[in-house]
Amino acid sequence: MRNIKLTIEYDGTRYCGWQIQPDNITIQEELEKAITKITKEKIKLIGSGRTDSGVHARGQVANFYTKSRVPAQKFKLAINSLLPKDIAVLESEEVEKDFHARFSAKxxxxxxxxxxxxxxxxxxxxxxxxxxxxxxxxxxxxxxxxxxxxxxxxxxxxxxxxxxxxxxxxxxxxxxxxxxxxxxxxxxxxxxxxxxxxxxxxxxxxxxxxxxxxxxxxxxxxxxxxxxxxxxxxxxxxxxxxxxxxxxx
Amino acid sequence: MRNIKLTIEYDGTRYCGWQIQPDNITIQEELEKAITKITKEKIKLIGSGRTDSGVHARGQVANFYTKSRVPAQKFKLAINSLLPKDIAVLESEEVEKDFHARFSAKxxxxxxxxxxxxxxxxxxxxxxxxxxxxxxxxxxxxxxxxxxxxxxxxxxxxxxxxxxxxxxxxxxxxxxxxxxxxxxxxxxxxxxxxxxxxxxxxxxxxxxxxxxxxxxxxxxxxxxxxxxxxxxxxxxxxxxxxxxxxxxx
Known part of the structure; x- marks a missing residue:
């Protein structure tokens, strides 16, 4: 499995925050849907932490594990083409297996x-x-x-x-x-x-x-x-x- | 009749531009509705010019004639309390009868x-x-x-x-x-x-x-x-x- 790190910008206005919840649209859900379309795997995205409804991010970080062979740099463009206009991946890179967006954060x-x-x-x-x-x-x-x-x-x-x-x-x-x-x-x-x-x-x-x-x-x-x-x-x-x-x- | 000049800021994203048109929401219409509620008159707002759908303003100017005795400075607060959050009157002042937001513009x-x-x-x-x-x-x-x-x-x-x-x-x-x-x-x-x-x-x-x-x-x-x-x-x-x-x- 490869471990892919994403740096993400979003306008939080329209969303019920970062974390997936039933019946409400969230940023995590939009990203997982986009990545799943590319990798054809069930993706679980690990965020550095939640943000509340209406809060914005210019450098949120998240990671996910995948068997996909898509080059790490290409994920950025592929995901962005599938995302709504108020979310964008600014960077995508492959990182060590033990990198965890939340627990590795200093x-x-x-x-x-x-x-x-x-x-x-x-x-x-x-x-x-x-x-x-x-x-x-x-x-x-x-x-x-x-x-x-x-x-x-x-x-x-x-x-x-x-x-x-x-x-x-x-x-x-x-x-x-x-x-x-x-x-x-x-x-x-x-x-x-x-x-x-x-x-x-x-x-x-x-x-x-x-x-x-x-x-x-x-x-x-x-x-x-x-x-x-x-x-x-x-x-x-x-x-x-x-x-x-x-x-x- | 008194002549009231307004200076207006708006986020044009949601609107089909400045000028009133049937079946579409416009900035002029939102303002006329708000002013009409205050003065109980049919208000015709004269803008300095149109702006297109999606275009913003931080200093659009418009004027209207009224018999209302509401102090000129008070119009600002009264209108703002009735407007949607993406439009605001920054200033309201009484001007000479011959002031025309469009024709007087230099x-x-x-x-x-x-x-x-x-x-x-x-x-x-x-x-x-x-x-x-x-x-x-x-x-x-x-x-x-x-x-x-x-x-x-x-x-x-x-x-x-x-x-x-x-x-x-x-x-x-x-x-x-x-x-x-x-x-x-x-x-x-x-x-x-x-x-x-x-x-x-x-x-x-x-x-x-x-x-x-x-x-x-x-x-x-x-x-x-x-x-x-x-x-x-x-x-x-x-x-x-x-x-x-x-x-x-």
Missing amino acids: GKEYKYLIYNNKIRSPLLRNYTYHVPYSLNVEKMKKAATHIIGTHDFKAFMSSGSSVKDTVRTIHSLSIEERPENIIEIRIKGNGFLYNMVRIITGTLIEVGTDKIPVDDISEIINSQNRSKAGHTAPPQGLYLERVFYRETS | GKEYKYLIYNNKIRSPLLRNYTYHVPYSLNVEKMKKAATHIIGTHDFKAFMSSGSSVKDTVRTIHSLSIEERPENIIEIRIKGNGFLYNMVRIITGTLIEVGTDKIPVDDISEIINSQNRSKAGHTAPPQGLYLERVFYRETS
């Missing part, structure tokens, strides 16, 4: 886009979180410094997750003002709890509007209490940018 | 976005023209210098237009490489013929791929022959950015 990078303007933007409605009140970005940057590092992030995990070990390391967390009222948050870490990036974003926004004082961030983390952190920012501003598979990346 | 600015990468982008599919072959941007810039100025642009007008005077002035035409494989074309002029920006873009792209030599541009213009110019670039890369109402803008 970390991930996410981007979150805020549209900070009084009036909502029709063009950005599915690709940003519209925040109509003014944000103090300097305060948000200060708050970010308290989030970077190794902490128990239980306060930043949505209920419903069965994860036991809630300690994670955030390697970097930047907040930049971009042209045309966009605020871009980038966050890299060794792993993320359920909704963690969206709760961090919601908390940073509440710091930016003076609802949460900068100095409370460490206390919120230490509380391990979800109700102390800010709201969960909506899915459409979130992008899975990259999955890392080497410690050095 | 010029327009359009933007055209090309996604220049081998693989198509799911996230940008409705907002850029995907050009998978490499483009020589320096040659495109040289070609642009031949298009700037006052010319008879008949060669850059789609058939089906009944316009007689095809002389227009292009004030500026810039081509810039942006991050992440985006090429941005910006064009300002005193007026544009039917599909003129999209045919200019298609022609510039053919210069960028060496299908049309830079030195042929003046000859193409002088030919007044549509078949000499390049293809019509698709609608989803085109944005109406601004409409100018003073000579100095």
